[in-house]
Amino acid sequence: MEKLGIAIVGYGGMGTYHASTLIPEEYFDLKGIWDIAKKQRALAEENDLHVFESFEAVLEDKSVEAILIATPNDSHKAIAIQALEAGKHVICEKPVMLSTEELDEVLAVAEKADRIFMVHQNRRWDPDFLVIKELMHNHQIGEIFQIESRVHGANGIPGDWRHVKAQGGGMILDWGVHLLDQIHTLVDSPIKTMRADLSFVLGNEVDDGFTVTLIHENGLKSVVEVGTTNYVKLPRWYVKGTEGTAIIEDWDLSGTMIVATGDSTATPQPIQAGVGLTKTMAPPSEEATEELALPTPHMMNESFYFNFYRTVREGAEPIVKNEEVRYVMQLMERIFEEADVIQ
Ligand code: NAD
Structure with a gap:
């Protein structure tokens, strides 16, 4: 199994989680991390990870075949585009982008660069x-x-x-x-x-x-x-x-x-409810229902990470499909446009 060289961009809450998950995986080779915050870079060093000198250094490193983006949501787009244009495959944290327009731009770059772009819808x-x-x-x-x-x-x-x-x-x-x-x-x-x-x-x-x-x-x-x-x-x-x-x-x-x-002979008995009587809201008789585990x-069958690996290496079908991600992005935009506001 040829390992996939990967680097994490953004070593905060989720970046550290990804690092700890990726390190034991036999099919990934975590080449290091990049974070704009000095404190997070120092933390990565403490955790024995290689820390790149800059994002450009990550992009220039030929052994890095894929980049995992775990930065705040507004930065996903620029990082994804630069990574794809540099020939890297990309795992992007959710929410993929801030709008469908941004997502379409990124997907077009991925297509042109012939690189895999997959969103971490881990739930x-x-x-x-x-x-x-x-x-x-x-x-x-x-x-x-x-x-x-x-x-x-x-x-x-x-x-x-x-x-x-x-x-x-x-x-x-x-x-x-x-x-x-x-x-x-x-x-x-x-x-x-x-x-x-x-x-x-x-x-x-x-x-x-x-x-x-x-x-x-x-x-x-x-x-x-x-x-x-x-x-x-x-x-x-x-x-x-x-x-x-x-x-x-x-x-x-x-x-x-x-x-x-399915016992149709079992009828509920009326119960006292507050200051009244109800049959409608009485619990069903014991014969009418049963509790199951x-x-x-x-x-x-496979983890998100392994599916990404196989998509890159073997052309497998991605479990998280970009058209699904796009559908949800459109729905969220619609919610922002049409929702009532409670203050
Ligand atoms: P965080 O604030 O803990 O970490 C973000 C890190 O990115 C910080 O260390 C910050 O210094 C760094 N950063 C910011 N801009 C950068 C840039 N341009 N280049 C490099 N590093 C940069 O945030 P978080 O909670 O880890 O969230 C990061 C992403 O992960 C978000 O998109 C979030 O929605 C997602 N997330 C996903 C899950 C999940 O279950 N899938 C859970 C939590 C967070």
């Missing part, structure tokens, strides 16, 4: 997402007609550049891009209607959260929500099917699934 490999994917296929809760996907935190917007609009800050571009990408790969049906609201309650110039509701042409409804002001979280996934409901509480895959037994997810 397609998340086990919780793969459980939902499994439920879509195994019909354990019947036909799925509603998917609610949320990530909630209470720490506000983290870091520095994530607060700055010009740098591609805000939660649509940070977490939204992951969750919308997951929905796009789960639901094989175009979007019929879209409703969105963006939260600015923390007073930043960028959104600190949002709710997006999509109705797909096949009738499925998906709700995607990100919050940074949620001191009590809602479940990571809440999914309704014609025969049951599934909840995944968190990334640890805690959760449950209640499915209908969530299915075991089918893990992906």
Whole structure:
């Protein structure tokens, strides 16, 4: 297996993560890193990594066949174009760019240079997402007609550049891009209607959260929500099917699934609810439902990194396709244009 020489540009939070993941991989040879911050370069040296003298030095190094971009969102485009024009393949962090126009420019350069450009939409490999994917296929809760996907935190917007609009800050571009990408790969049906609201309650110039509701042409409804002001979280996934409901509480895959037994003789008994009585909202009788364990997810056959390697070396099909990335970029632009604002 001929190793692929790769360099990381941007050795911050995600760059250090990529380095620690790439080093043990037998099919990559991490040639070093470049970061504009002296402190991060010093950290890389402490971690026994080669530190290039400049970005130009990375580009000039013939042993570097690919570049992994892990810099703030507004810098992806320029770095990608320079890398592609220098003949390097590129892995780019999400969100790929700040607009479809920027993305198209980069894709045109990649095509002209005949180089691979692939976006790190790593959350397609998340086990919780793969459980939902499994439920879509195994019909354990019947036909799925509603998917609610949320990530909630209470720490506000983290870091520095994530607060700055010009740098591609805000939660649509940070977490939204992951969750919308997951929905796009789960639901094989175009979007019929879209409703969105963006939260600015923390007073930043960028959104600190949002709710997006999509109705797909096949009738499925998906709700995607990100919050940074949620001191009590809602479940990571809440999914309704014609025969049951599934909840995944968190990334640890805690959760449950209640499915209908099909026993039509079992009717619910009315219950006292507040100051009234209800049969509609009474729990189903014990015979009418059963609790099942969530299915075991089918893990992906290959990692993102290995798929990139094979795409470069063997012409394999990329798992993260640029047309999918472009679709989500367009959707995010539409959300920015049409969303209501909550302040
Ligand atoms: P960060 O601020 O922790 O790190 C960014 C680093 O890039 C810093 O060290 C900074 O000095 C350096 N940098 C800035 N401009 C540069 C340039 N022109 N050339 C070289 N270095 C430069 O940010 P982060 O959290 O690591 O995010 C970086 C990217 O990774 C973003 O695009 C972000 O959205 C993405 N990210 C992806 C995931 C994921 O799960 N896929 C998770 C976190 C971040």
